[in-house]
Amino acid sequence: MDNILLIFLCLIMGLGMQRLAAFPKNGHLALNQFIIYVALPALALFYIPKISISSNLLYPLALPWIGFGLSFLFFYFIGKRLGWPKRLIGCLIITAGLGNTSFVGFPIIQALYGEEGLKTAIIVDQPGTFVVMATLGLITATIFAKGDANPKQIVSKILLFPPFVAFVIGFIMNVFKVDFSDHFQNVFQKLGATVTPVALVSVGLQLKIDKRSQHWKFLRLGLLFKLIITPAIFFLLYKIILGGKGLMVDVSVIESAMAPMITGAILASNYGLKPKLSSMMVGIGIPLSFATVAVWYFILNAF
Template structure:
């Protein structure tokens, strides 16, 4: 569980660095750019060429894609009905629609289901969460970053977004069954490993717990959707409607209940989609998720 310890230490370090005068007030912007321009592309170039498509991917794949679409439909129509600004709607769609299926998900799944469960968790993350973030996530961020989105500008931002460029290159290599040499793979893996600590420090730098903040009601709604409503939908869909059974189904549902994705919050922040709320979704969502995950593990054990 050293990953869990690292999560909290990085958040605490980020919070502590807010009080250090020598650290730039907007230092989180540089850290965000490092994640976007270097660490995330490295992850794509390392993992995507190794993915092999099969029917075993169906349940795990559904977690990321269906989960994000549910978030989009829920917050888009609710936001429009309530008259919320586009930046708020976009923030909630991304942070509540993307789960932390790797850094938080992997150690928890391994502890609960062992190495076999971890195999399914890796499928959820590599072919689901990361791909959704670099495609639907970027498109959503581009659309909601402005009140009156310009289609050509959005397309340009997507095509020039470094993780998306790396994703396309990696997909081409995957289709040709090509991969980088061992030396390059080692470099990409080490660069990709910096995503979580750097992103969490950046989140900590932006995280401000203000009792009178207007974000609290949206935070409660976002976390309710991510930690309770989303996994409930997957229990209903996978267990009741489709009659799914076995380890892959249970692991997929548990992954749908993970806290908001750290890099999803960085993406929202990078596009100016309520950076404070994005940070709160991660900073508060991670501790709360341990309670909700225990609840869903108990529910699944009763089926």
């Protein structure tokens, strides 16, 4: 409950700070850089060395990769057919393809499934959503921001992307079964904990709800795909086609129904991929997702 309250409070604070003359007009840019260069790498260095990888984790591990692939196919072909600008296509691919599997996902999963469910949620998020954002998300942002798929530039951006660098270090430590000292782990945990409030304040600073905005029809389609179509596909794939059962499968389906990823929206915004739309996807998608996640939870229980 505390985390859910934090989400709404930080969004409201960000909205309120838009009206403060003392706060820099582009202050969200500094907050975004802090998240990418400090908070997210700290989060990776804290969690990745601790994850136990096994074949039982294929359901939660595959979910973010499949989800992003579905988003790419859906919005790329629709966008090309309807003649959408590349920045709009890229924005929707990233924001609808990356789920908020930690900031919103963790407290919801913990409330619904307890500590055991949270262990599965961490697998969905850290080696899943987090790595997809740092690789496929970054590649998509680079390509659709400039419309130029320069392989060397893309590889360079991935290799120098701070969260990805931190993931590689954490993964190597995981392979060799080593971890940082308790003092460093405490520091990384505290720095990583700043992601949620700082990211949400940044989103609130950028969120402007204009009823006459041209973004509304794209927002509706993006949220329809993220909150309804995506979990429906995973419900059919995991529960019906593959016949999956148990807590791990149920948690994976619920995680697929989460609102758009905050840091995914920040990535899109940093690359100029319709910043207003990306902020709306998060700012409106988060509160709306509480209702849609509840529906999917009841569907899973009834099945």
